[in-house]
Amino acid sequence: MSLAPDPHFSPVEPTSSPARTLPPRLLRITNPSLATGGALVLFILVVAAMAPYIAPYGPNQVDYSAVLQGPSAHHWFGTDQLGRDQLSRILFGARTSMEVSVGALVVGAGLGVPVGLFAGYYRGFLDTWVIMRIIDAIQAFPFLILALVLAAMLGPGSRNAMIAIGIGLVPTFARTARAQMLQELGKDYIDAARVVGCTHARIIFRHILPNALTPIIVQATLAMASSIVAEASLEYLGLGVQPPTASWGSMLQSAQGYLQLAPWLVLFPGLALVFSVVSFNLLGDGVQRWLNRKIS
């Protein structure tokens, strides 16, 4: 191989380098999970909110002349054993799913975050031997078993399902909030706030909480995915929202009795479930990646 200089080689990069032809930073998708997840979650939320306007039929509109029909132009996702339109029920089911999952999130974060912040701020005996050990004890219950037992004890209904699932989420939020609190406590701005005479409550909620919020939001997105599954599981088992309210879990449960006659009945509610869980997982991963990049 000759070591003579290449006559075509120029040390200066040509002006039309690929880097220059790329669109501006804002238009470039640097984080596909965040973009896709965000768009899909937005889509689900819009569908859930607009269900009464976009659903072709009422969710409980019974039509005995169209029982167990396969997908067709009239009923895109087919009909169930009562002739109810599956597409409409899935759209309304999105509503139930989002309502219960967001409610569970509010319960979980509403209890977990203050408890975690408080434990991290005061530390000491109460933190190590009481609060965190209660959190350990809650966490010792398998998530679904805790939700199942609580839902059974509290009784059926969407509000009780929210509480049952929400309590299972408390440990995750409490731990995240506590870890953030410990990280923030050593920083100078806290000392500054103390010096100017801020109360403890003001330091915790006005100064530290805003700085601790981002990881909590990541947790919330990921917790949304597990609440959706937990909600569907409870309804599959017959707890949670009661019939005739449309929900994906109860649709799957009744569909299991028609596997031979109407296999599409298990397909579409399950796909809706997977679609929403994938969307929230993607969004969670995306937010986390975005955060990591911001920190580094």
Added chain:
Amino acid sequence: MRYVIERFITTIPVLFFLSIMVFSFIHLIPGNPAEILLGQDATPQAIHALDAQMGLDKPLLMQYLTWLLNVLRGDLGTSLVDHEPVSQLILQRLPVTVELAFGTMIVAILIAFPLGVAAAVMRGRVADFVAMFAATVGISVPPFWLGILFLLLFTVKFHLVANSLYVPIWQDPLKNLECMLLPCVATGIREAAVLLRMLRSSLMDALGEDFVRTAWAKGLKGAAVTLRHALPNALVPVLTAGGLQIAGLLGGLVITEQVFSLPGFGQLLVQSVFSRDYTTVQGTALVAALIVIIVNLLIDLTYSRIDPRIRTDGRMEA
């Protein structure tokens, strides 16, 4: 040794709070449990008698202490429906769930290991992308839906696997395999996805370490470097995290057992929830939580044996 003692001591308050929680489950029921159990037509005398049988007529503290002492002696109470000891009901059902859990983990390991190693070695290439996409989907598919789909495909459509009643492994291993295969795969896929993600990132970290560079520099071949040097080091965090999956797995099995009508621990829980057999609900919830606590404790202790750094300077963090 200090770590071991500390770990045991911190478990005591957890068990204490756990006992309070399980005990108070029955008091979360709106209204009187005896009244709910007996129905609206029950006479006050009958309600009173059941109250006395369940010990609900005593002061709360006495109720708790009696219950706790009984639990410590291994007595979880008597089922309100079957009138059998709850501990016996649980022991009858537990083998099915344990078998299901082991089967699930075997399926998970068989899927996750080859894919995880391939993804880490071929980082950033198509194989990695495919494995990670599969993992994202695998994590998001609820095992119970997958279970129903399996029933639809393999039992209803193609008649490959009969949907037979559960047969214990010691009676007929082949029949047992037939009824356990689908549930294990349905739950195992999700666990595999979780394991795969952990294994990939842990192995990628290990492959970037100095000792791996040394192994390369010694002239070792690719497979030897990955499997003999990097993989064992990558396994420690994966095994710990994998063990911690047990809580999620136990919860998931409850619903898998329901889908496949397996007479396990989870089915007992669901059945007693619907028959309002509160003592059995209490007992099963307690046993589930205890299993999780014991498994986590064992993993922590094993972890400290494998990785001496935890024993020497691992201060307990809450």
